[in-house]
Amino acid sequence: MSIQILGLFKKIKSQSILNDSKGFIFSTDLLLSLIIITVIIGISADAIDYSNGHMGDQTSRATLERCTLEAADILIKTPGSPDNWEEIPNCAGISPGLALNYNNATTSNQISNVLSWEKINNLTQNYDKLVENKIFPKNIKSNIIIYPLDPRIKPMIIHEEAISSKSSEIVVVNRTVQCNFFSNYTVMVIDWNKNKINNSQNVSNTFEYSQSDICPHQGLNSSINHNSPSNQSPSKIWECHHFNTSADYLEKNDYYLITDPSPIVGKSFYWTLDTADNLSNKNNSFKSPNTNLNSEITNLMGEKENVTLWIHVIGPKTTINSFKVYLVAVPKNTDSNYLRAEYFKFQTCNFILKTWIAD
Template sequence: MFLDKLAEDKKGIVFSIDLMLALILITVILGVSANTMDIVGSKMQDYSYAHSLERITMSGADMLIKTPGSPENWEELMELNGITPGLAEIDSSKMTSKPNVLSKAKIERLKQSYDLLMLGKVIPEYCNSTLIIYPVDQCLEPIVVKNISTNQSSSDVWVVNRTVMCNYINTSALVFIKAVNENSTISEQNNQGEICPHSEYNKTDGHRKVDFENRKPGWICYHFRVTKFMLESTDFYVMTDPEIIPDPSAGWMIDRPENMSKELKNFNNKPVLVNERINECLNNNTTAVLWFHVFYSGNLDKSFNTYLAGFPKGTPTDKVKLSYLNPQPCYFVFRVWY
């Protein structure tokens, strides 16, 4: 009987050990499964965060690059409440935006009030961001709109790098006289210019239009508006393309209808600063309509294009180039993180 009882006890012990081992195995499996689920959940959360950050960065970059903002002249306003920023330049002739062509004035305004304009309008308030515009021309300095160090504890950072165009030096062409136009006929070229006050004042010796078809000398004239503020903030230059002109008899003058001039200035084969002359014409007025007149010999082979261009006050002379009158290619680098 003792042996039979011992055998029964051994069976009970074996059963208890088997149950314990099974429970341990189940516990391990559940623990591993739970850990795996945590890892999968964490990965899914990381993916969700990364996908959300990508969407925020991409949509923010699109808003800045492709739209002029609301209202379109927001950079001119002092009050920024209710404003949505955008950097796309406005085509003043068509009153439409130029996607991927950035306005330097809008960039500078965004730079002044970056956080106020960006947070809650372009990106969520809980995000951080930097924006730097790097010109392809390495002679130009990058435009640092906003630059802060990335949080070292942040593992999610998304960067958008777009190629855009930017009027980098904020130049303007007040008058562009395109006497050389390979895609137009001579008759179209003869129709250039406006009837200037000289023609109305003196029908005989006035500024008759140049006639390239019959090789007759003459003028191409256009008016432009200037203000005291523009004169104080801008350096104005007379420029030609090509810079060294082939027509030695060509010349230019700037005057106004109330005080017309007969003094023909020579082109110097380099940009000519004309602020002093414009100031003389402006006199004590805060604003005036002036005229820019260019004389051509009538020889189409010696014709050239002429610009009356404005550059920011104090622009170094080596930066006074026709290439800067057109938007420059740049890299738009927008970085966002939590």
């Protein structure tokens, strides 16, 4: 390019310049040369602008991708700071994270890629305060939706807003995670294969196997006798386990028996609730997928502040392997739509984070 321009200047120098009384008059060749130079400079400027714009777009895309990936890692792999931020009434000084965090001396303090239901709900309610300007800069907008693979469970929309049609750069991150949902409210799972007891009321969903639950009905007369499995009728089998509660706890929580599968299979399973000093031979059928126990617990407690209760479930030997009963204690006024067995298990989900640059 520089050689061409130099040649033009040499040509210009060789042209004659006329002089009259009105001043200098450029020759036609010189004027044409200046026009050509102007066009060349204009084309070069356009090329530079395009190159700079293209590089800017690439930089913007790379920045958006980096911010999105970092945000996904923070939310999925960390419990946030402080660890119990979901329990704090205001959002000051909080850095959100969704990883499950629980107090259990035999395990680590957090489980990567397992998300806490409580943290998800808190983030949903305070998304603007906790995500915008904290995880993302002001010019980046975002949506987060968690899709359980179990079709019976609705997607959890943490935040969703319309994406502007002018947004040319959109980044989507899809991660496979698990969510604990209401599993931390599970007191025990009555499973004829493995009887799981959550005595510590922690949120790990790891239950101790009860080895010492000797039913107080054993050795009694036949009408209320719950013999050990080896001495039971070959057609029906009892599973009997105890749990503790208090009057204060009962004021804030509701106890339910939840069947799995739901709806229940037939009418051949029955349950009994009693105490060691107030035994019952009343067999109650499972009339619905969830059964509230609070009134029965209140009657058994009487004036006591604390009580040890026994839950007994009997079912036919031919179908017990396909049937479970969850004893749960959930906060009062919990939406009845959540009182289904699938919400009291860890569930695999797709965590979708979508980001774009605001107009």
